[in-house]
Amino acid sequence: MWLITGAGGQLGSILLRALSNGGEAVVGTVSPTGPRPQYGETVPLELADFERIRAFVRNRAPKYVIHTAAVTSVMAAYENPSLAREINVEATAALAEATAELDARFVFTSTDLVFDGNAAPYDESSTPNPTSIYGKTKIEAEELLANFTNAAVVRLPLMIGLPAVDRQTTFRNQLRALLDHQSLKLFQDEFRSPIALSDAARACIEIAKSDVSGVIHAGGPQSLSRLDIGLALARALGVATDQIVPTCQSDMHFPEPRPMDVSLDSSLFEKTFGRAAGRHVDDVMADVAIEINAGN
């Protein structure tokens, strides 16, 4: 049995769909106020309720837990740091403890935003230096998980593609803007190594089934600006690229410093699993275009 937290989210919904379509026994937890995917079994579970989390894990006795639920917005974490810490750190600890009691595998989804953006590409030996409350909560969770031999931490980059749930996402908003011929401003000076949601899900599942412990990066094969990513999407959709307006994040003000380049080196993943974690962005966007043309 698999347990996916955050099954109403982008990655969690894709994991729930992939595992239930693959015939696996899986249950997903969703936030009591968030959207609920149409796939598999879902149960509302508030992550701040640590006793309920522990009881739920004990009761379901999963063999694998993939923890994707989190306060994922950098701005939300900045505005409510105590909530971000409660959910991203303390709830993770409660889940990890309950999972360890069952001797089950635990995969924690962390982020490229644990790095400051000054020395990309980053591999697993690079020193984290988060510039945001969000990144700080993720590092604190990573550090506490170092004490759990059943746990692996997968650091993910920007994820692209459509979630398997009715949910507003930045990617979906950009897609809509392109299809509606609206102008779309994208940073040309902010770099990530984007991965498809489906590739990230596959990587999480493989890590869960393996005996990998500690930190592993699962990024895409390219370092791309947000502008590059948008242009690749426009090309795949066959829409005009001149509606995309290049802008610079260095010209804008953010309450916390925003890293310029947090591209990940994912060669450890490739060495461990014998394949790259993610596909080329043009292949990912071609799949998105097929999904759109199929009416999704």
Ligand SMILES: NC(=O)c1ccc[n+]([C@@H]2O[C@H](COP(=O)([O-])OP(=O)(O)OC[C@H]3O[C@@H](n4cnc5c(N)ncnc54)[C@H](OP(=O)(O)O)[C@@H]3O)[C@@H](O)[C@H]2O)c1
């Ligand atoms: N998206 C990215 O590009 C990216 C990049 C690097 C790392 N990551 C990491 O990858 C993981 C998955 O990201 P994602 O983009 O799939 O996240 P997401 O779409 O924001 O989903 C997170 C889910 O967690 C739920 N949640 C938040 N607080 C909760 C609470 N108190 N109780 C119960 N559920 C709660 C959210 O509920 P609601 O439905 O109510 O919002 C949402 O369904 C996260 O750990 C994230 O930090 C994401």
